[in-house]
Amino acid sequence: MSSEQRYAVVVVGGGSGGIGAALAAARLGCRVLLVEQAETLGGTAVRAGVHTWEPGVGGTGLPFEIYRRLKAIPGAVGIYTYGRHVCWGDRYPGGEQLIDPSRVYLDTLQRHATGGIANEEVYRRQLHGVTFEPAAYLRVVGELLSEAGCEVRTKTTFTGVDAAAGRVERLRLDDGSAVTAGTVIDSTAEVALCRACGCRTMLGDEPRSRFGEPSAPDGPRLRVNGVTLVYRVTPSDRPGVEPLPGVIPAECWWSPEFPVASVSQYPCGDLNVNALPTMEGAEFLALGYEAAYHECRRRSLAHWHHLQREYAELQQFRLAWLAPALGVRSGHRVVAEYVLREQDLRAGLAGQGHPDVTALADHSLDTHGADAVSGELAGPYGVPFRSLVPVGWRNLLAACRGAGFTALAASSCRLSRTMMQLGQAVGTAAALAHEAGCDVVEVPPGALRLALRAQHVQLDWPLAAELRAYLEDDGATGSGV
Numbered sequence: 001m002s003s004e005q006r007y008a009v010v011v012v013g014g015g016s017g018g019i020g021a022a023l024a025a026a027r028l029g030c031r032v033l034l035v036e037q038a039e040t041l042g043g044t045a046v047r048a049g050v051h052t053w054e055p056g057v058g059g060t061g062l063p064f065e066i067y068r069r070l071k072a073i074p075g076a077v078g079i080y081t082y083g084r085h086v087c088w089g090d091r092y093p094g095g096e097q098l099i100d101p102s103r104v105y106l107d108t109l110q111r112h113a114t115g116g117i118a119n120e121e122v123y124r125r126q127l128h129g130v131t132f133e134p135a136a137y138l139r140v141v142g143e144l145l146s147e148a149g150c151e152v153r154t155k156t157t158f159t160g161v162d163a164a165a166g167r168v169e170r171l172r173l174d175d176g177s178a179v180t181a182g183t184v185i186d187s188t189a190e191v192a193l194c195r196a197c198g199c200r201t202m203l204g205d206e207p208r209s210r211f212g213e214p215s216a217p218d219g220p221r222l223r224v225n226g227v228t229l230v231y232r233v234t235p236s237d238r239p240g241v242e243p244l245p246g247v248i249p250a251e252c253w254w255s256p257e258f259p260v261a262s263v264s265q266y267p268c269g270d271l272n273v274n275a276l277p278t279m280e281g282a283e284f285l286a287l288g289y290e291a292a293y294h295e296c297r298r299r300s301l302a303h304w305h306h307l308q309r310e311y312a313e314l315q316q317f318r319l320a321w322l323a324p325a326l327g328v329r330s331g332h333r334v335v336a337e338y339v340l341r342e343q344d345l346r347a348g349l350a351g352q353g354h355p356d357v358t359a360l361a362d363h364s365l366d367t368h369g370a371d372a373v374s375g376e377l378a379g380p381y382g383v384p385f386r387s388l389v390p391v392g393w394r395n396l397l398a399a400c401r402g403a404g405f406t407a408l409a410a411s412s413c414r415l416s417r418t419m420m421q422l423g424q425a426v427g428t429a430a431a432l433a434h435e436a437g438c439d440v441v442e443v444p445p446g447a448l449r450l451a452l453r454a455q456h457v458q459l460d461w462p463l464a465a466e467l468r469a470y471l472e473d474d475g476a477t478g479s480g481v
Contacts, residue, residue, distance in 0.1 A: 015043020020423025336404020
């Protein structure tokens with residue numbers, strides 16, 4: 001391997017944002033390198049067990065292409081509808097999401113205007129998401145990246161960075177190589193590359209005085225959104241309650257009781273169990289990742305034992321898999337040229353006035369744990385391209401949950417399809433910059449938005465007729481079985 005290699009675009013981190021960025025840039029003719037520290041791509045959407053795309057505006061472009069590919073694989077993907085829910089008086093451990101063969105992809109593209117969980121009839125009718133098999137997802141993503149000519153290196157990360165005057169000059173990788181690029185994109189979980197470059201970052205809850213957010217606390221708080229260790233259970237022909245290892249107590253040891261869970265059905269009939277949450281964010285920060293994972297493993301095993309004891313129907317299942325990574329909902333975030341905030345979410349797309357919106361979302365404000373903040377939105381909002389540009393940087397972008405969001409904005413703008421939209425936006429911008437021979441921050445917003453619309457990315461509400469017609473051909477209805 002040569003000592004230094006030149007690329008048009010280097011993407012660090014192979015989660016949803018990194019996949020979107022690498023694929024978009026490579027398809028537009030760039031020489032792209034995607035590096036991922038783990039042994040597989042996918043990030044939270046694969047390794048942390050978040051095998052669902054929640055309902056939401058904006059999941060067009062690359063997410064829709066991936067869905068269509070998944071539909072061609074038997075049993076790989078399905079669309080869910082809400083079944084029972086503890087808030088509706090059902091005896092159930094939380095919310096039940098069941099594969100619904102009558103639904104199509106278009107049904108998954110709106111979250112807002114439900115009236116909240118209390119409005120059962122609207123919630124059931126309107127909220128539909130996507131559940132997929134992670135192995136099939138990785139297969140599809142790998143095929144798409146290969147077809148686009150993107151170079152992918154897993155089990156690889158950066159060990160050092162040379163940066164000056166707002167530019168990343170060189171990355172040193174742990175495979176012994178060094179790489180340079182016209183544009184460098186940070187899609188790591190904790191914006192590790194931006195932090196190594198010296199970018200200003202935020203962690204925890206900002207005080208109300210910093211951004212004027214109505215729901216922010218009076219003072220700063222060093223806490224993050226709660227974390228979850230997702231697990232999967234499979235039907236068994238030998239019903240019963242699985243025993244706990246002797247070192248794990250059967251009773252809950254965090255107060256006051258076990259959390260509720262989001263329980264999503266896979267096309268094969270397995271269940272994905274996502275406790276809300278497994279650990280408070282402040283405790284997670286205090287313990288550190290490794291100790292937190294160990295403790296969350298104990299809690300997830302106890303949680304499953306509790307569910308089987310309390311709900312006889314779950315005695316028909318057996319624990320099949322514990323995610324090898326924690327579902328971490330928030331962490332470090334960069335201070336960007338524009339920091340997306342609660343007011344943007346509340347104002348909605350029509351009230352924001354940003355000329356550089358490059359992705360849409362409409363998920364509720366949604367923190368987990370103590371002092372939780374929640375609330376459905378009245379309409380979709382836009383994420384400006386400036387929110388993906390760390391302050392003062394010319395060729396460095398962030399496409400991940402650590403982009404330029406306040407803690408409250410991040411609680412909404414953190415879902416997998418939204419992250420992939422951000423990745424598609426920055427990858428497209430990097431390709432336009434490469435073609436024009438300029439820095440990525442010099443790409444005109446109008447040109448970027450035009451290029452994204454050409455890739456079937458939703459930037460308007462309601463859906464344009466042409467885009468709706470494109471999305472109606474989703475590869476057939478049903479669960480893919």
